[in-house]
Amino acid sequence: MDHLEFSMENVKQNKSQAVVGIKKDNTKQVNQGQSGKSERGNSNKVWQFFCSVKLAVVIILIMVVACILGTVILQEKTIDEYTARYGYGLATFFKVTQLNNVFHSYWFSFLLVLLCANLISCTIKRWRNTFLQTGFILTHLSIILILVGGVVKLQLGIKGGVNVYEGKTANYFLTQIINRKGALDYVKKDLPFTIALDDFILEKNEPKFQLVSYVKSKDKSKVLDSKLGKRQRVPGSNYKVTIKDYISDAELKQEPINTSDTPENPAIFVKLFGSEKVAAEGWLLAYDRNYYEDKKQNLRIEYIWLSSQEEVEKAINSIETSNTKLSVAVSGKGVSQDYPLDLNKVFKLEGTDFSVKMLQYVLNYGDRRPVEQQPTDNPAIQVEINGPEGPETRWVFEKFLDWDKMHPAKYKNLKITCSGLASTYMAKNTVRIYQSPEGKQVIVFIKDKHITEIVPWELEKKYAIATTDRQVMVSNYFPSFDFKKEVVKKSDQIGTPAVFVEVEGPNGKVSDWVFSDNQYATWYTDNNFGLVYEPTGESVKHFISHLRIIDNEQTVAEKAIKVNDPLKYKGYVIYQSSYDPEAGNYSGLQIVKDPGIPIVYSGFGALCFGVIFIFYIKPFLRKKLKKEAEV
């Protein structure tokens, strides 16, 4: 820091604001200039103007304004884009004043030429053959060199690109221009050699995942720290999150368990045997999915849980499980009527002008198969209504009671619902397994809508289904069926990562696994705080093109190029610039030819050395010289 110490002294001695003595030289120059003025008249005035620092400062300030305009106004867009963004008037103004391409405009070029003239005259005027002047000369010449190199680039240089597919070659490239009409255009340029892409490698980074929290009441999401065991408060809320475990490739295994002996959620495990082998097996849940269907065999197994022994006794003697009915109600009139399923019969709605007729029904709306083959997923019935305003046909869905509310209907006050449609379906063979809390267990076999057999059933016993080769067996019974969830590791690779997260909130501590393949949030018990574990997006690690240059049918150069490492041949430089974003099939190459590079780079070198000399070396040398002078 010696030289700075010196600089301070320099200020003391100099009483000037300049730090490194530029001022001293300058004052001399100014004096000389002023004395010469009267002698040489006009030509001297021009010379004075060109070599003044004032001019330099003014040019620089105008350049600053131009640069700001050049970043505030979008540059080198098509005329359509300008018109869309700024309107016709401004777009035309930009075009006329070349504000749409500030840095290649005539007035900006003029500014640079003026700056160059200023620099040259200034350098000549202040040229001294002293070593201390080195920095001044280098810096000012360097700017001239850089500007000259820039002109060479604009005149002789060329820049474009070409996409090459793996295993293919290219002997041309395209340059992008804005044509005279202000539209984007491409110009094809031939290369004096051929580029062959032998191999293209696109390597991606390992996918990364992040835990994102969401506070519903504030509609704020935040990426959380994925560190294990770190208790962190979610900013702007009172929730605290701790990641307790992480599995790189997790799988949720659900094991059925019985949680109590009171029948809260009765379930049986049913096996269906076909010639001694188990053809199908699974849990039937009384309150959930309570049937199994085998459309091929035309067989249906139902599990029916009834609350008392009497109900079972009553039910097993009838093939009807519930009444299929269509309920029609007219709002505001207090009229409501139920009708049995009976197609094409006209029912008059008493006390009104309405009548309804059932046209057809399906078990799975939209299914093109015949009704008998449809699963009972979305039962619906088509109804024709006749009223004062003529007929209206509508579909009534058993599971979507409010369908008509959401869809246009002529008779909006006519509310129609249906129930029990699903049970109208009866397979050729139906097996009904009845059970009640008292322990009454009965199987009813129904064939072609006739009860063929009623037998009490026991666990682990096979019962033949008449006229088929199938046997049915109840192998287990859980009065309170539930799933025990267990998360297991599938592999050591990154597959479906999951984190075990403990959340502390108003309802206390709650822990759960959050899976990365779950696109829905995992909610805390208050349904206000949710967590998602999501991929951060795949990023590209690197992309490499194995290029071969063929000139006169001979391979003259070979190189694997990547970003930051191009290939040079015959004044052309080939850069790795992009890749096929979809399939990664082609490599985007940038091709540049710039004969101005050596000039510009010498300018760069001179500038770097020049500023270091002026601000670091020169003050140091001055101090030394002064000391010597004092001695």
Added chain:
Amino acid sequence: MSIINITLIVYMIASVAYIVREIWRSGAIKWISLGLLILSFCLNLTMVAKRSIEAGHPPFSNLYESLVFYACCTAFIYIIFEFVYNFRIVGALASVLSMLILFYATLQDDTIRPIMPALKSNWMLIHVVTYMLGYAAFGIAFVTSIIFLVTKPFVKKTKDDTGSEGKEILLRNFDKLSYKIVAFGFPFLTLGMITGAVWAKKAWGDYWSWDPKETWSLITWLAYLVYLHTPLVLPKMNINKSKASVMLSIWLLVAFVIVNFTFIGMNYLPSASDSAHIYGSQ
């Protein structure tokens, strides 16, 4: 408590110590305040090093990392200057500046992400380090300009401006001090810009393409270039010396705003979507 919070607090304490030092002017407090600032610098440097190891790449790949490094450089440059000059109250504002930069970093996304191919270059290291040292010096010059403008009405005019009491004299010459700091930072800015151009040539095929970030770095460079040339112009313009000093100090304030606009603010420009440099905020 995380290291970033501790660093913020130590910067704050250091700032308070510098204010106390300005009031009491005792020898002990001088070393305490400097020691505190060096401590916060070391903590800040530890953050940079830790991040570098955790991320596995030079710690300037996004805005968060750059800001942490920027804060570190500001403290570093100040500490160096304090050994050369008797800076006194400047230290209080310099630590506040570092603290503010670091605080701004805490608002950024600090997720470690894989580095993109264009950033994998040794030029990145020299480019960012030189720029940040330059920016840090301008930050200190910004602080000295503020002090100059604030204290100017209270400083008595003395005939003997230069005096003979050595370092103390600079207290009345904060404008000259600003000039020295800018002169120190300018070569770094130049080197940063040139290395950036050379790197751009290697990575994108062109050393200069009037990308908005490049244009703004040129604006920054030109702003300080004008400042460095004004001592040659102002004496000829019949502006009195004290007015000129005020103008130059204001110019430095504006120039530092430009620095920060180039660094952070330009991401909000309409042309930013055309810029190849907008990976900083990701």
